Each structure stands twice: as C-alpha cells, then as structure tokens.
Amino acid sequence: MASQNPRNLYPQILQSNPDSSSLPTPSAPSLYPSLDIHDLNEDLFPEDLHLHTSEEVVVKIPKIVHLIDKQQSIELASGALEIVRLRQGDAVVAVLARRPSPPPLPAKLSPSPPLPAMAEGPPDIVAQFRTGGRE
Numbered sequence: 001m002a003s004q005n006p007r008n009l010y011p012q013i014l015q016s017n018p019d020s021s022s023l024p025t026p027s028a029p030s031l032y033p034s035l036d037i038h039d040l041n042e043d044l045f046p047e048d049l050h051l052h053t054s055e056e057v058v059v060k061i062p063k064i065v066h067l068i069d070k071q072q073s074i075e076l077a078s079g080a081l082e083i084v085r086l087r088q089g090d091a092v093v094a095v096l097a098r099r100p101s102p103p104p105l106p107a108k109l110s111p112s113p114p115l116p117a118m119a120e121g122p123p124d125i126v127a128q129f130r131t132g133g134r135e
Contacts, residue, residue: 051089058095059083 061081079099086094 052087054087056085056087057082058085 059082063080082098082100084096084098085092086096
C-alpha cells in the first residue's frame with residue numbers, strides 16, 4: 001500500500017540568499033560561444049527579397065574521412081567532408097556537414113554498358129550471338 005507521505009522524486013534546492021544570481025560565475029572560460037538574445041530575434045524571413053544569399057565552405061577535409069560502424073564493419077561514407085554555412089544577408093541560417101558528390105568520370109574512363117546475358121533459344125540464333133553474326 002502506498003505511503004501517506006510519498007517521497008519526492010526531485011531534489012530540493014536550498015538557497016541561503018534568494019536575491020543572489022542563480023547563475024554561478026565560471027572560473028574558466030566556457031567552451032561554448034555565448035548567445036545573445038538579439039541574435040535570436042532577427043527576422044529570417046524579411047520583406048526585402050533582395051537579400052544576398054550565400055553558401056560558404058567553412059572546413060573542407062579532402063579524401064581522408066571514413067565513417068565506419070564498428071559493430072557491423074559497414075562503410076557508411078568515405079571521401080571528402082565539408083562543413084558549410086548558409087547565409088541570408090548577415091544572418092547565418094544553417095550550418096551543415098556534407099560529403100560532396102564526386103566529380104563525373106571523363107568520357108574515356110566512364111564504365112561501359114553491361115553485356116547482355118547469354119541468350120537461350122534455337123541453336124542458329126545462339127551461334128550468331130557467339131560469333132557476332134559472322135559465320
């Protein structure tokens with residue numbers, strides 16, 4: 001049967017001076033950048049449609065990144081890695097990581113079309129297929 005005084009699952013915070021600031025001042029600098037509330041209040045969808053939009057590559061690591069699932073030994077991705085920043089005017093809209101698509105192969109090195117499977121049929125058609133139509 002449940003107790004008449006259920007135990008509180010959350011800890012109690014004892015404040016000796018409730019007027020003091022609740023945020024302690026760190027002795028070492030923070031590893032994370034500070035956030036200004038004015039950065040959050042920017043209008044990302046302004047009425048001015050002539051804002052310059054851009055994509056900036058912040059970091060590019062060429063051909064050395066290999067993502068492998070250690071439990072299954074399946075290669076998830078390999079090749080270059082880019083960290084890209086998307087801007088609209090002076091505002092940063094998004095930062096993303098991507099693997100750029102490889103450049104297309106030159107015409108000389110492009111893979112040839114697959115060969116047709118061996119046909120089964122009357123012997124004369126199979127013979128023409130094997131000799132390329134020459135007899």
